[in-house]
Amino acid sequence: xxxxxxxxxxxxxxxxxxxxxxxxxxxxxxxxxxxxxxxxxxxxxxxxxxxxxxxxxxxxxxxxxxxxxxxxxxxxxxxxxxxxxxxxxxxxxxxxxxxxxxxxxxxxxxxxxxxxxxxxxxxxxxxxxxxxxxxxxxxxxxxxxxxxxxxxxxxxxxxxxxxxxxxxxxxxxxxxxxxxxxxxxxxxxxxxxxxxxxxxxxxxxxxxxxxxxxxxxxxxxxxxxxxxxxxxxxxxxxxxxxxxxxxxxxxxxxxxxxxxxxxxxxxxxxxxxxxxxxxxxxxxxxxxxxxxxxxxxxxxxxxxxxxxxxxxxxxxxxxxxxxxxxxxxxxxxxxxxxxxxxxxxxxxxxxxxxxxxxxxxxxxxxxxxxxxxxxxxxxxxxxxxxxxxxxxxxxxxxxxxxxxxxxxxxxxxxxxxxxxxxxxxxxxxxxxxxxxxxxxxxxxxxxxxxxxxxxxxxxxxxxxxxxxxxxxxxxxxxxxxxxxxxxxxxxxxxxxxxxxxxxxxxxxxxxxxxxxxxxxxxxxxxxxxxxxxxxxxxxxxxxxxxxxxxxxxxxxxxxxxxxxxxxx
Amino acid sequence: xxxxxxxxxxxxxxxxxxxxxxxxxxxxxxxxxxxxxxxxxxxxxxxxxxxxxxxxxxxxxxxxxxxxxxxxxxxxxxxxxxxxxxxxxxxxxxxxxxxxxxxxxxxxxxxxxxxxxxxxxxxxxxxxxxxxxxxxxxxxxxxxxxxxxxxxxxxxxxxxxxxxxxxxxxxxxxxxxxxxxxxxxxxxxxxxxxxxxxxxxxxxxxxxxxxxxxxxxxxxxxxxxxxxxxxxxxxxxxxxxxxxxxx
Numbered sequence: 154x155x156x157x158x159x160x161x162x163x164x165x166x167x168x169x170x171x172x173x174x175x176x177x178x179x180x181x182x183x184x185x186x187x188x189x190x191x192x193x194x195x196x197x198x199x200x201x202x203x204x205x206x207x208x209x210x211x212x213x214x215x216x217x218x219x220x221x222x223x224x225x226x227x228x229x230x231x232x233x234x235x236x237x238x239x240x241x242x243x244x245x246x247x248x249x250x251x252x253x254x255x256x257x258x259x260x261x262x263x264x265x266x267x268x269x270x271x272x273x274x275x276x277x278x279x280x281x282x283x284x285x286x287x288x289x290x291x292x293x294x295x296x297x298x299x300x301x302x303x304x305x306x307x308x309x310x311x312x313x314x315x316x317x318x319x320x321x322x323x324x325x326x327x328x329x330x331x332x333x334x335x336x337x338x339x340x341x342x343x344x345x346x347x348x349x350x351x352x353x354x355x356x357x358x359x360x361x362x363x364x365x366x367x368x369x370x371x372x373x374x375x376x377x378x379x380x381x382x383x384x385x386x387x388x389x390x391x392x393x394x395x396x397x398x399x400x401x402x403x404x405x406x407x408x409x410x411x412x413x414x415x416x417x418x419x420x421x422x423x424x425x426x427x428x429x430x431x432x433x434x435x436x437x438x439x440x441x442x443x444x445x446x447x448x449x450x451x452x453x454x455x456x457x458x459x460x461x462x463x464x465x466x467x468x469x470x471x472x473x474x475x476x477x478x479x480x481x482x483x484x485x486x487x488x489x490x491x492x493x494x495x496x497x498x499x500x501x502x503x504x505x506x507x508x509x510x511x512x513x514x515x516x517x518x519x520x521x522x523x524x525x526x527x528x529x530x531x532x533x534x535x536x537x538x539x540x541x542x543x544x545x546x547x548x549x550x551x552x553x554x555x556x557x558x559x560x561x562x563x564x565x566x567x568x569x570x571x572x573x574x575x576x577x578x579x580x581x582x583x584x585x586x587x588x589x590x591x592x593x594x595x596x597x598x599x600x601x602x603x604x605x606x607x608x609x610x611x612x613x614x615x616x617x618x619x620x621x622x623x624x625x626x627x628x629x630x631x632x633x634x635x636x637x638x639x640x641x642x643x644x645x646x647x648x649x650x651x652x653x654x655x656x657x658x659x660x661x662x663x664x665x666x667x668x669x670x671x672x673x674x675x676x677x678x679x680x681x682x683x684x685x686x687x688x689x690x691x692x693x694x695x696x697x698x699x700x701x702x703x704x705x706x707x708x709x710x711x712x713x714x715x716x717x718x719x720x721x
Numbered sequence: 722x723x724x725x726x727x728x729x730x731x732x733x734x735x736x737x738x739x740x741x742x743x744x745x746x747x748x749x750x751x752x753x754x755x756x757x758x759x760x761x762x763x764x765x766x767x768x769x770x771x772x773x774x775x776x777x778x779x780x781x782x783x784x785x786x787x788x789x790x791x792x793x794x795x796x797x798x799x800x801x802x803x804x805x806x807x808x809x810x811x812x813x814x815x816x817x818x819x820x821x822x823x824x825x826x827x828x829x830x831x832x833x834x835x836x837x838x839x840x841x842x843x844x845x846x847x848x849x850x851x852x853x854x855x856x857x858x859x860x861x862x863x864x865x866x867x868x869x870x871x872x873x874x875x876x877x878x879x880x881x882x883x884x885x886x887x888x889x890x891x892x893x894x895x896x897x898x899x900x901x902x903x904x905x906x907x908x909x910x911x912x913x914x915x916x917x918x919x920x921x922x923x924x925x926x927x928x929x930x931x932x933x934x935x936x937x938x939x940x941x942x943x944x945x946x947x948x949x950x951x952x953x954x955x956x957x958x959x960x961x962x963x964x965x966x967x968x
Binding site for chain 2: 207545561
């Protein structure tokens, strides 16, 4: 059977396209490598979500090779790859229908207008491939509003120095807030900064056939059993399928997009669960496998007209991969230094903390650059959060201060102290991961997946500027926690990328020599090929990516719909 | 390899990949001496049949393919004794028996897709422990009093393999204490109640444990060339007691 639209992947970049096109009457096929789970298969089970990583492939079957930089005895730097089956550090983020959006925290900050013109606003940085976007915030704003409505974003828009314009307020009121949110608000007032309620892609009210949040206190990266979390599956694909025009084929691993001698796509090749090969054709093809796997698929899809991979005669596919820079920080609140009411408030479980600071989204501080030549720089976001996973927390109790193993009565004392005498408030710093020539995707020439196809090799170099910005903001976070009365305050900023926040690799732009996609995320070289996950982003902004990926996919979906309707 | 003290032992890759291993790796330069043991009354050893009966009451939805290897009563008796020494009976909190650590460990080795390399390591460790116990005190571990057990465990913890073995069992004590009861431990939320930790909801039930979810076939327990590195290989011959094995 031939379809109007064939979409490879089913997450935040894929589901808005499937939703938009199937609602318009197009026959849509979604090919997803993972199984099709529902609310009935998501539990608050730490074994499933983190200790055993049950929603991702076994790394012996499917993996990545991660290239990091090392220094030898002579002080020479070199890049060395390590297979993730060896390191155990997975780069998979949710291999199920709906993709990683099932496991997002749903912190939905929009990009700011300056994020669309980073180079123009802040200038070039040596060693970084910063580029302005070919669209503006105003181009994307209506689609952010579309996400608010259809994915379901709960929140309240507030003004602050770096607030972005909103055409509408959020469609759903804020979620019930944790008492500590008020502590943060009071501290912010005291310090003269702005405590911002974080919009969350979690329904505060039943809507669109989904239940509202049930406040288990375990939201974070756990799959949602109520349907409140706005995954691409719960929010969009379920409706697309119910409308009768969308077919989802789970456990279907696409291994090549085939092209003919003229360079036109002749079909998509995939394996089913029994490893049988299939081919499917469509009028339009959309790739949205998350940034690394999207680049890998295009690089694997060689043809007569594309000897270096599909849409890659410019050599740009896989280049300028980005993650989210920054780090984390924390501070402890010790119970015996607090009133009973404060302890009761601090230990409450269920409501959402939902607070962030964006006062340093742009830095204008001579202390940032020791010289006075350029005090202005792009900064970032601080999000506050609590951490639940108890087993992971317990792991730290099995050693004493000297690193020796502890057991018996001392272990019991350590456990009791860890869980019942204090609570840790954490923060995460998000700032731009500058695109560089040291962060990209290629194909590994030795390691293959279980089907025999080359795996992605990912070089994960970072720009030193990222650390400088991250440390500046983390210091602000530490100062904030200290002002709140926290003890043992600390933070850590590193160049190690968070695998779940990946973008770039197929950046969009107006010049086919320096970009893979045009401003509609359509391949410069292939008329009916679109890429709608985070791959398109030339720069990532200083917030988590999912909200923007959703909004852009709605925007591209509208463009494809128009073309499909015009050519029917 | 016939003891915890084999000079060529290297921490295997599967163990380095454990989340708890990385969580503690920055503090693992020191090994604690055997001194400073806390005197706690030894736990009466429950009979194996009693100990396992609770876990076997639970429906088993997966064939116990590894069960045959684990029928040796002495292995379970020894593991039970070790677990109850690591988390003993005392007024300060639940013991390994209270949290059903042995039942949880039974689930780990017979139902969860634990790698054969790890299961073998746990099993071999029992033999090495008894070998060391025999060499030092001429008794099996389960026949020792509290102070003797402490001495033997401190002794093996001075070896890398011994430390890894104890650390593995500690990690499963934490899991038994704080994971959903359907996996065998934490009956009536006993561990969570003790630590004032509120579990999330809903929790998995029989048929929805992580290895029973659709697509869980991907959590493969098959041995592939990449599962075992040459440095990991442990001989599978019968364990012999070596009296002169020392740290």
